[in-house]
Amino acid sequence: MTTNLPRRALLAAGAMLAAPAPLRAQAAMRLVVIGGGFGGASAASFARRAHPDVQVTLVEPQPRFVTCPYGNLLLGGERQIGQITHSYDGLRARGVTVVQDRAAGIDAVAKTVRLAGGQTLAYDRLILSPGIALRWGAIEGYDQAAADIMPHAWVPADGAQTLLLRRQLEAMPDGGVVGIAIPPNPFRCPPGPYERISMIAHYLSRHKPRSKILALDAKEAFSKQGLFQDGWAALYPGMIEWVPGNRDGKVVKVDVRERVLETEFGTRHKVDVANVIAPQSAAALAIDAGLANDTGWVPVNARTFEARAAAGIHVIGDANIPGPMPKSGFIANTTSKQAVAAAVALHRGQPVPEPVYFNTCYSHVGQDYGISVVNIFRPNADGTAIAEVPNSGGVSPRGNLPDQRRAEALHADAWYDSITRSMFG
Ligand SMILES: Cc1cc2nc3c(=O)[nH]c(=O)nc-3n(C[C@H](O)[C@H](O)[C@H](O)COP(=O)(O)OP(=O)(O)OC[C@H]3O[C@@H](n4cnc5c(N)ncnc54)[C@H](O)[C@@H]3O)c2cc1C
Secondary structure, eight states: OOSOOOHHHHHHHHHHHHOOHHHHHHSOOEEEEEOOSHHHHHHHHHHHHHOTTSEEEEEOSSSEEEOSTTHHHHHTTSOOGGGGEEESHHHHHTTOEEEOSOEEEEETTTTEEEETTSOEEEOSEEEEOOOEEEOTTSSBTOSTTGGGTSOOOOSOTTSHHHHHHHHHHHHSOTTOEEEEEEOOSSOSOTTHHHHHHHHHHHHHHHHOTTOEEEEEESSSOOTTHHHHHHHHHHHSTTTEEEEOGGGTOOEEEEETTTTEEEETTOOEEEOSEEEEOOOEEEOHHHHHTTOOOTTSSBOBOTTTOBBTTSTTEEEOGGGBOOTTSOOOHHHHHHHHHHHHHHHHHHHHTOOOOOOOEEEEEEEEEETTEEEEEEEEEEEOTTSSOEEEOTTOOEEOOOSSOHHHHHHHHHHHHHHHHHHHHHHHO
């Protein structure tokens, strides 16, 4: 056994394996959750609160979770790594068995999960929320080694990528150019790259005001675009150049040694710091388990989040294809509750509750300057599609509204505190 399991967790996991079949039928439902991020930690936490009779095991390789949300504020100098790092002790205190290991394979027929440490976990229902993988090589020259020089800072893991990018910004001389490559849809957190541009500009405007940001985008439009661009013009005049795909913004190649970002039509942009947010897919585990289709994402039933390719496996968070819903921590959290409810109901032969999904994405554009977008979604009767509820949702108003921006920045902070508390206790 190579896992770092506390003795109690080992006994619980061992007990699950040892239970003979006739006993298991009467025993507590075994819910295994893979991935202790926004989807998985939310699911494990909610399952224990809503269904105290369900035995919940969470599999996660990292000892602590570093959030992507508010990682951009770390780049802006407004947060330290400790403020966005969360322990799993609160989940343990809620009765979740936290297994610190990596899931290496899923057997959907035997209903087991094989762990890298050698253990096998049996489940009645599986919730899978492993997040995303970067598609190495989708941008020529951009592989895992390149990310040590040109960080993506888009998959948090232990926070090393975000800290690396921050150190590079600190080391850059005043007057330098920060190049940011932004991927095509779909990708994790549609407003995330633009909040990142804002927070880097926030830092540069205070410490290196002659510097520039060159944002090379594969797309022609982006989330909350008017609001972001109003903020950039007001707070960071002349600092940010955003180049859309139809003006040769799509980065197709990198030269790591020369620190060059090369676009579709061969323009070579030499920069001082390069942040390459590469194209993405569902995390490797979901793909290796045969759950993804040829888009690289996992099709699911929109009422139960059960994978189309495998009964009993509910895939939530960024790894699935969520129709028009954004790949956000908020959506991962809200849909985790429906996935838990559906998993328990289906296990017990009961009807699946009627779902509604909410999303609010806050972004910080500057200090005391927040903006947001809100959406409400509902799936159709058989879970084959999700649509936005007509006339629901909206975005922050445009215009010179300092009180509104200050209030939204505070709401964003409150959102972060409450969602992380609900996930981690
Ligand atoms: C810069 C940035 C800013 C963002 N800001 C916001 C925001 O303000 N609001 C918002 O709502 N969203 C935001 N997001 C998006 C949000 O981070 C994601 O949508 C959310 O994390 C998705 O949750 P998830 O559970 O799918 O993946 P994650 O939260 O990434 O969790 C996946 C977990 O699975 C684990 N894992 C992977 N493979 C395995 C395996 N084989 N075995 C076991 N465990 C495994 C990983 O270690 C990880 O802990 C932001 C994203 C970025 C990059």
